[in-house]
Amino acid sequence: xxxxxxxxxxxxxxxxxxxxxxxxxxxxxxxxxxxxxxxxxxxxxxxxxxxxxxxxxxxxxxxxxxxxxxxxxxxxxxxxxxxxxxxxxxxxxxxxxxxxxxxxxxxxxxxxxxxxxxxxxxxxxxxxxxxxxxxxxxxxxxxxxxxxxxxxxxxxxxxxxxxxxxxxxxxxxxxxxxxxxxxxxxxxxxxxxxxxxxxxxxxxxxxxxxxxxxxxxxxxxxxxxxxxxxxxxxxxxxxxxxxxxxxxxxxxxxxxxxxxxxxxxxxxxxxxxxxxxxxxxxxxxxxxxxx
Amino acid sequence: xxxxxxxxxxxxxxxxxxxxxxxxxxxxxxxxxxxxxxxxxxxxxxxxxxxxxxxxxxxxxxxxxxxxxxxxxxxxxxxxxxxxxxxxxxxxxxxxxxxxxxxxxxxxxxxxxxxxxxxxxxxx
Amino acid sequence: xxxxxxxxxxxxxxxxxxxxxxxxxxxxxxxxxxxxxxxxxxxxxxxxxxxxxxxxxxxxxxxxxxxxxxxxxxxxxxxxxxxxxxxxxxxxxxxxxxxxxxxxxxxxxxxxxxxxxxxxxxxxxxxxxxxxxxxxxxxxxxxxxxxxxxxxxxxxxxxxxxxxxxxxxxxxxxxxxxxxxxxxxxxxxxxxxxxxxxxxxxxxxxxxxxxxxxxxxxxxxxxxxxxxxxxxxxxxxxxxxxxxxxxxxxxxxxxxxxxxxxxxxxxxxxxxxxx
Numbered sequence: 001x002x003x004x005x006x007x008x009x010x011x012x013x014x015x016x017x018x019x020x021x022x023x024x025x026x027x028x029x030x031x032x033x034x035x036x037x038x039x040x041x042x043x044x045x046x047x048x049x050x051x052x053x054x055x056x057x058x059x060x061x062x063x064x065x066x067x068x069x070x071x072x073x074x075x076x077x078x079x080x081x082x083x084x085x086x087x088x089x090x091x092x093x094x095x096x097x098x099x100x101x102x103x104x105x106x107x108x109x110x111x112x113x114x115x116x117x118x119x120x121x122x123x124x125x126x127x128x129x130x131x132x133x134x135x136x137x138x139x140x141x142x143x144x145x146x147x148x149x150x151x152x153x154x155x156x157x158x159x160x161x162x163x164x165x166x167x168x169x170x171x172x173x174x175x176x177x178x179x180x181x182x183x184x185x186x187x188x189x190x191x192x193x194x195x196x197x198x199x200x201x202x203x204x205x206x207x208x209x210x211x212x213x214x215x216x217x218x219x220x221x222x223x224x225x226x227x228x229x230x231x232x233x234x235x236x237x238x239x240x241x242x243x244x245x246x247x248x249x250x251x252x253x254x255x256x257x258x259x260x261x262x263x264x265x266x267x268x269x270x271x272x273x274x275x276x277x278x279x280x281x282x283x284x285x286x287x288x289x290x291x
Numbered sequence: 292x293x294x295x296x297x298x299x300x301x302x303x304x305x306x307x308x309x310x311x312x313x314x315x316x317x318x319x320x321x322x323x324x325x326x327x328x329x330x331x332x333x334x335x336x337x338x339x340x341x342x343x344x345x346x347x348x349x350x351x352x353x354x355x356x357x358x359x360x361x362x363x364x365x366x367x368x369x370x371x372x373x374x375x376x377x378x379x380x381x382x383x384x385x386x387x388x389x390x391x392x393x394x395x396x397x398x399x400x401x402x403x404x405x406x407x408x409x410x411x412x413x414x415x
Numbered sequence: 416x417x418x419x420x421x422x423x424x425x426x427x428x429x430x431x432x433x434x435x436x437x438x439x440x441x442x443x444x445x446x447x448x449x450x451x452x453x454x455x456x457x458x459x460x461x462x463x464x465x466x467x468x469x470x471x472x473x474x475x476x477x478x479x480x481x482x483x484x485x486x487x488x489x490x491x492x493x494x495x496x497x498x499x500x501x502x503x504x505x506x507x508x509x510x511x512x513x514x515x516x517x518x519x520x521x522x523x524x525x526x527x528x529x530x531x532x533x534x535x536x537x538x539x540x541x542x543x544x545x546x547x548x549x550x551x552x553x554x555x556x557x558x559x560x561x562x563x564x565x566x567x568x569x570x571x572x573x574x575x576x577x578x579x580x581x582x583x584x585x586x587x588x589x590x591x592x593x594x595x596x597x598x599x600x601x602x603x604x605x606x607x608x609x610x611x612x613x614x615x616x617x618x619x620x621x622x623x624x625x626x627x628x629x630x631x632x633x634x635x636x637x638x639x640x641x642x643x644x645x646x647x648x649x650x651x652x653x654x655x656x657x658x659x660x661x662x663x664x665x666x667x668x669x670x671x672x673x674x675x676x677x678x679x680x681x682x683x684x685x686x687x688x689x690x
Contacts, residue, residue, distance in 0.1 A: 009452055011425010011580040016605065037581035038423055038612060040605045059338055059492075080472070080514040092587060096338075097513030098492055136616045139584035142555060143338065169425040169580050170451035173555040193667035194430065194454040201452060204552040209405055223665040249632070255603045256638060340494025340509040347488070347497045365506050372499040 001156070002285055003163045005034075005182040007213070009202030010195050011169035013188045014218040017251055018273060019166035020044040020260035025277040026162040032152045033131040034178040035168035036117065036144045041131065044260045048122035048129055056119050056132065056147055058140040059096035060111035062089045068108035075100035075109055092137050117144050121151050128155050142173035149181065162285065171205045179206065184284055185213040186242075191226035199230065203239065213239065216276050220244040242283075243276035245269050294320045294392060295354040296385045297345070301329040307380045307388060311359045311366060312341030319352055320389050327386075342366030349375060358388050358397065367403045416689055417574045419593035419622075423609030425580035427601045428629040428654075430454045431664050433577035436597075436688075437543045438671045439681040440573040446564050448589035449579040450533060450548035450557035457667045461538025461545040467567075469548075469560045470529035471512040476503045480524035487516035487525060512559075533560045537567060541672075561588045568592070573689070582609075582616045590617065595688055596624040597651070600639035602631055607638035614648065625651035625688070632656050652684050 006015045023031050033041035064087050076084040083093035100109045117134040130152035132144050168174045185206050189199040206213040215234050220227045234241050248269035254261050264270040297314030298305040308314035315335050320327050334344035346369035349357055358378045370377055378397040380388050391397050420433045434455055437445035447455035481503055488496045495510040507530050517525045533550040548564045550557040568574050578589040590596055596617045600610040617624045626643050631653055643650050663670050670677035
């Protein structure tokens with residue numbers, strides 16, 4: 001069983017579009033959306049019913065019992081995150097460290113469970129899909145990502161060869177959490193100055209965690225010079241580019257019909273994505289997979 | 292001497308747990324008495340730094356060796372500071388791994404994975 | 416006036432719109448709060464006038480004072496401390512910088528040390544002051560960097576805040592002090608889905624807002640436009656998918672500085688927002 005993670009650095013390069021296509025092309029039976037902040041994968045997957053939705057409790061948050069509180073202000077004074085003002089705890093600032101609990105002279109402060117989002121597990125006879133939604137304004141998204149992966153791995157159907165994980169943009173918490181345990185990382189970039197800059201940072205992040213990523217270039221023909229620059233950079237770093245995808249309005253059309261580009265195999269983009277999947281399959285997947 | 296293994300259950304036929312930091316239990320095997328006992332892993336539900344807390348537990352229980360599938364950098368640093376050797380577990384029962392250890396058939400774990408900043412879920 | 420530009424979905428054109436709005440003002444400040452992947456500086460190419468390192472607190476132990484009571488270890492919810500062979504080990508990258516162990520140590524054996532996590536640079540690009548935050552690779556959270564950027568933003572000036580994608584804590588921190596929020600949407604279901612999320616976020620924070628529909632395609636239904644119509648949300652601008660615009664942006668050029676046709680669009684947009 002191999003876990004393939006799709007990342008990008010810059011947002012909007014096509015992670016979800018490619019993840020959905022790979023899921024169909026690989027006939028993957030287990031997949032996850034780790035972009036818990038803004039999950040979109042479910043939009044382009046065939047509808048799966050039977051979701052098991054659970055509240056997710058990340059870090060607890062401080063809670064002040066007003067009846068016991070003597071308004072001494074010691075909690076507010078010592079909170080490094082400025083999360084307490086006039087006995088009011090700002091749950092968005094509170095990191096649940098518990099210092100206020102220790103310092104309160106009358107034991108009026110406790111750490112309470114706090115639901116920062118939901119995990120959802122969709123199961124049908126064939127497949128499982130693990131995803132989550134972080135509630136707005138919250139942090140600790142990395143822990144929710146770990147919960148999504150754990151939920152996925154705990155429910156993998158027998159004989160699953162390929163697990164596809166749609167990642168999130170950026171290089172921080174949720175990305176790092178999704179890298180843990182990945183067998184292969186594919187970075188989707190675009191030939192823009194921003195795309196190239198961000199690609200370098202996500203490549204650095206993957207290498208930092210001992211993973212040599214692959215890179216594919218989406219909408220490559222919108223700027224051939226930048227595409228060449230990406231190819232040159234990857235060659236210097238010995239990073240393999242399994243393929244390039246041309247700009248194709250069919251993709252917009254497919255997404256807006258809630259379909260993956262795999263359903264349009266004759267389109268320019270459809271053919272290119274298939275080429276990339278075939279390359280990955282023949283070069284990186286075991287011929288006789290062992291779980 | 293004591294050897295500690297992260298395990299799935301608290302019976303003699305238990306499997307080695309793939310995760311070190313978040314294993315539900317630890318089996319402590321005493322080579323002098325040939326007895327095993329099981330303790331809860333206090334790090335099992337940790338928000339973060341599970342490897343560190345698990346390794347602290349190993350140190351506090353005065354083990355001299357750990358047998359595990361994998362180990363993160365932070366946990367490895369703690370164990371190394373405590374002079375505790377880490378051996379690579381083989382798939383299967385904890386008791387079979389103990390037997391292999393006493394026959395000198397286990398290798399030292401060299402593939403230490405980098406810390407994932409509290410987000411290591413490991414592989415299954 | 417502080418104008419935050421956000422989108423939910425990545426790649427809709429936040430930086431494109433932020434940079435062009437900032438250039439349209441007579442004198443403005445552009446603040447790049449997408450500290451994981453900052454792009455604004457690529458377009459502005461500012462001359463740097465100030466460089467700040469952003470650091471977070473980590474504890475440091477004085478072994479002469481430590482009596483091995485383990486109070487710090489028992490307290491730390493993040494397991495950043497361990498005690499081996501009479502020596503305290505501190506895991507700086509696991510530490511959440513709450514400072515609690517330092518405060519609680521009965522022997523005052525722990526003191527404040529720091530760990531660098533990124534930078535905030537300030538520079539000038541023609542009429543724009545550029546404040547750019549950048550998180551070091553391998554670090555988990557850029558919140559402290561965004562907070563530092565906010566301390567550098569002047570009052571009484573036009574400020575354009577380029578936000579990170581999504582609607583999590585980093586975005587919230589970026590819009591906290593804004594007077595108006597510009598929501599940038601692309602014409603896909605992904606775009607409208609994420610637009611709904613950030614629209615909820617700005618409503619929670621009671622921020623006046625308006626939507627810019629970017630990369631509009633002719634003759635295709637625009638799910639984001641439909642969302643705005645269905646929810647009575649003001650659309651303050653529509654930018655068609657334009658190859659020339661795409662080309663300029665992909666080369667790191669700011670459209671209003673290159674072509675007057677774009678200049679008048681952004682001038683009008685800025686006027687409409689500031690009124």
